[in-house]
Amino acid sequence: MWGSEWMLMASIPEQPHLRVLAIGYGISALLLLPAAIRRRLWRRPVRSIANSVIVGTGILCLPQILIFSSSRYLSPAVVIAAVAAVPVLVAISGRLSITTAVGGLAGVLFLTSNGLSVAVPQIPWLLLPLAAAAVLALSLTAAERQLCGISIPAISIPEISMVDALFAQCAVSALLLWVTSPLLERQPVTWSSTAALGFLTAGAVMTLCGYLLFYWLLGKSGAGTVSMLQWTQPLIATAESAVWMHIRPDWTAVLGGTLIVAATLWAFSNRDDQGVMFEITQT
Numbered sequence: 103m104w105g106s107e108w109m110l111m112a113s114i115p116e117q118p119h120l121r122v123l124a125i126g127y128g129i130s131a132l133l134l135l136p137a138a139i140r141r142r143l144w145r146r147p148v149r150s151i152a153n154s155v156i157v158g159t160g161i162l163c164l165p166q167i168l169i170f171s172s173s174r175y176l177s178p179a180v181v182i183a184a185v186a187a188v189p190v191l192v193a194i195s196g197r198l199s200i201t202t203a204v205g206g207l208a209g210v211l212f213l214t215s216n217g218l219s220v221a222v223p224q225i226p227w228l229l230l231p232l233a234a235a236a237v238l239a240l241s242l243t244a245a246e247r248q249l250c251g252i253s254i255p256a257i258s259i260p261e262i263s264m265v266d267a268l269f270a271q272c273a274v275s276a277l278l279l280w281v282t283s284p285l286l287e288r289q290p291v292t293w294s295s296t297a298a299l300g301f302l303t304a305g306a307v308m309t310l311c312g313y314l315l316f317y318w319l320l321g322k323s324g325a326g327t328v329s330m331l332q333w334t335q336p337l338i339a340t341a342e343s344a345v346w347m348h349i350r351p352d353w354t355a356v357l358g359g360t361l362i363v364a365a366t367l368w369a370f371s372n373r374d375d376q377g378v379m380f381e382i383t384q385t
Contacts, residue, residue: 103312104331105338109346110308114300118287119170120279122304125291127162127276129305130313134269143266150262151270157248158271160241162313163278165234170286172230179217180224182336184231186210189329191239197246198326202365206333209361213336215354242325249321264317272309327369333362 111117143151169181186207193203211218220228249264291297320328337359344351351359 103308103315105335106342107304107308108339109342110300110303114297115292115294116289117291117297118283118289119173120166120283120287121291122301123166124276124279124283125301126305126309127272127279129302130310131269131272131276133306133310134265134272137265138269141263141266143269146262146266151266153244154248154262154267155270155274157241157244158267159275159278160237161245162271163275165238166279167282167286168230168234168237172227175224175227176231177217177219179214180220180228181231183207183211183214183218184228185235185238186332186336187232187235188239188242188332189326191236192242192325192329195239195243195325197243197324198329198369202369205368206330206362206365209358209363209365210333210336211358212354212361213340213358215358216352239325239329242320242329245317245320246325249317264314264321268310268313268317272313323370330366330369334366337362 165185169185173181189198189203190200190207192198193200248262248267316328316331340351340355340359343349344355
């Protein structure tokens with residue numbers, strides 16, 4: 103879904119990125135509102151809702167703002183490569199083997215090698231997508247604890263359903279992005295029937311269905327497996343652009359795609375030892 107998002111964006115008029123995300127998250131929150139009311143979300147512990155919102159902000163909102171802030175100074179390939187380091191950061195916590203993480207990252211670097219050029223004045227801006235990768239990695243591990251019910255001494259995380267958590271996260275992220283957009287974007291939203299259909303599709307399919315599957319996989323397979331989605335998005339987008347635009351990939355794209363597929367299959371085949379799960383204990 104997320105790898106095919108470029109086709110949706112290409113079919114509608116150019117729009118301010120953060121504002122479009124805010125609209126998509128808002129639509130998702132509206133679609134989830136009946137379920138949240140039926141489940142009586144307001145009866146959940148405030149701390150449980152707050153923890154979910156904080157984690158969701160680190161997944162849905164803050165990385166997007168950091169990436170957008172650097173997009174004017176860095177090429178998309180550089181940003182993709184920087185964010186693709188998320189599995190490496192997750193591997194440091196022991197949730198994915200270093201070999202698998204480095205192999206997949208190498209695949210992304212080969213896949214985007216034609217656009218990997220950074221001038222000296224651009225180097226400070228590279229810190230923003232790297233910070234986004236760090237925030238996303240930390241948020242993934244925190245979300246894994248919430249979904250899997252892992253209890254850490256002195257850090258009690260009450261459980262909350264996946265639907266309730268996504269509703270709260272989408273609602274708060276939509277508000278934060280809507281407020282942030284005028285500060286970073288000067289372009290107004292272009293409204294039309296095509297744009298409205300695109301917003302609805304983005305909210306209902308890319309965000310709602312995409313993140314429900316995302317959290318389901320996170321609870322089932324853990325942060326290490328889910329972090330590899332950072333590799334598959336550029337792979338799917340490159341493959342689809344080659345098919346639809348009849349672009350013949352060069353050897354670097356073929357090698358990069360092969361490394362990404364091999365690393366992903368290796369992890370999903372249960373041959374990946376997943377490293378060692380480091381936990382802080384209190385005596």
